[in-house]
């Protein structure tokens with residue numbers, strides 16, 4: 001009888017995790033014109049007029065609205081740029097980021 005040794009092949013476990021996603025949230029205020037908020041949403045988040053208006057109006061009536069979800073870097077960059085667009089006009093418009101559950 002031939003002496004056959006079978007070596008177990010151990011496949012290394014590849015743990016690939018999805019990057020944590022961050023919400024960009026639009027906060028309502030009493031001063032920023034609705035039309036300006038809609039324009040910023042269109043420019044920074046590539047929304048149509050209807051999408052931007054819906055997000056603006058939800059924040060206006062409910063206090064805030066989730067605009068979109070991105071990786072951390074992109075969420076922070078977009079929130080900063082959109083907030084800065086308001087600040088440049090003297091508006092208190094605020095976009096914040098928050099990690100998803």
Ligand code: NFA
Nearest residue numbers: 027028029032033034059060
């Ligand atoms: N509440 C603002 C107004 O009545 C509009 C607004 C909506 C501001 C959403 C900020 C966010 N002019």
